[in-house]
Amino acid sequence: MAEQDTRKGIWLMVAVTFIFAMQDGISRHIAGEYNVFMALMVRFWFFAGFVIVLAARAPGGLKKATRSAQPLVQIVRSVIMIVEVIVMVQAFVLLGLVETHAVFASYPLIVAVLSGPILGEKVGWRRAIAIAIGFVGVLIILEPGFGVFSAKALVPLAAAFLFALYSLLTRYVGRKDPASVSFFYTGVVGAIVVTAIGLPYWEPLAPADWGWMAVLCLTASTAHFLLIKAYEVAEASAIQPFAYLQLVWAAGLGMIVFDEVLEPNVAIGAGVVAAAGIFTILRTGRKRRS
Template sequence: MQVSLQARHSDVTMGMFMMCVGVACLSINDAVAKQLTSDYSPLQVLFLRNLIALPFAIGIALRMGGTRALRSYRPVAHLVRGVVWVAAAFLFFTSLRYLPLAEATALVFVAPLFITAISALVLREQVGWKRWLAVLAGFAGVLIAIRPGAASFQLVSLLPVATALFYALLMVSARWVDRRESVWTLLLYLTGAGALLSAVLVPFVWRPVPMADLWLFAAIAFFGTAGMTLMTQAFRMAPAVVVAPLDYTALLWATLAGWLVWHEIPEAPVFLGAAIIIASGIFTVWREHRNDRRA
């Protein structure tokens, strides 16, 4: 029994470590994307990111799930999820062109609240009044961060919020996928669908890529795939209530990168709004975990 508890504690610790490293990788992915979108269309960045990442995704799927991970029982579901994923990534990459990295990152954190709202309004799941208050508080945090009506308000501030909505739809749509398919299948087909769908439109915005920039595209593919893989493993090794809040450490990395590279210092309302959004998200995860334990 003692050995079992020690093993479980070790898994949780490793899960927390993987989550932190995975979040750091995705933060590097976002920083590189911001650098690339100053010279390339967000659509081209998205296409090359997925195209270069596809061999990595295939290798990971085969390593973790074997040849069964290559099979899909509902390919149409993956295609639909690919459309949602491309929309979310395109909106976020576009926002990075105009907004400080920390501000865009903070506003995307509203995604868990969208998931709660979609689950209640669309899927007719039971959501208590406390979680609804958390949702309202989170959206109040968004209003504080973007300050509609203020002289400094920009319409592009709504792009990360729209990104969060599409990301929430992506998470909810995972329920459409056949339960026999592993998370590695989902990762593989999401990357493949992203490359395929963005390839349709990328010729209209294509710009030749000099050799000096190829390493940046390789970096965004590597860190993006590594981040998603590590975070996926983190949720498999430790309870969501433990690792999910660690996702918010991305704001620290985004703030640091924005300050060091672009000399961006978000205004105080952005941090205040982010604090409210993060608190609401953590409360939502905790309530979900508590309800699952009761069930």
């Protein structure tokens, strides 16, 4: 087991959030020019190759990486993940990075709500209040009843729900399967599913966009590797709140590169959601330790 180093884990998480935000910007550009299924198919081909190489080099090799105590749940979890990525990238195209990430930031609250029925965890009154406040923040962002709300706003909310479900199932399978098995299933099953969907939509990429695709694939592998290292050296509850920095990086990128506007209601709502989410994460970590 790696030696615990919270400060190192925090800096790794900061790096991960920055890389993921840059990836989101590249994904928005590519998905705006090409079919989203095709773009994700190429990305997951590289990701699958990365996890296969990583598994082959690990003790026990590929045989150990494929040996799951609950393969059906692993497959369902991986399919949910690829669907979430598709929905999220579509949200970038429809709403932009700023609004998408502001709504998506609600996923830890959804995790807390669903942790009872899926994992059998008890949600105390403090977390219940934080969850309620967080969803008020989501309503502030969406502005229902003020002429701004549209069906498009439900797309990032659907992505948040799917990612929360994926996160809970990851914790569920983690009771019996090591993280390396879950990582392997995510990459390989994801690549198989998105290939089946994406092949009919294949179209040639411009040379410059192949460069962006290469950067996207390389940074995806780098970010996932750094994320694994972050959780190896620090407790999840200590570093998970810093994942909200991705909202900051993505909003900055959206405004600087894509000329998006940070509306006051989005800024206020995102702040409420982030504060409630961070409290929920810290409270969950404290309950687990006790």
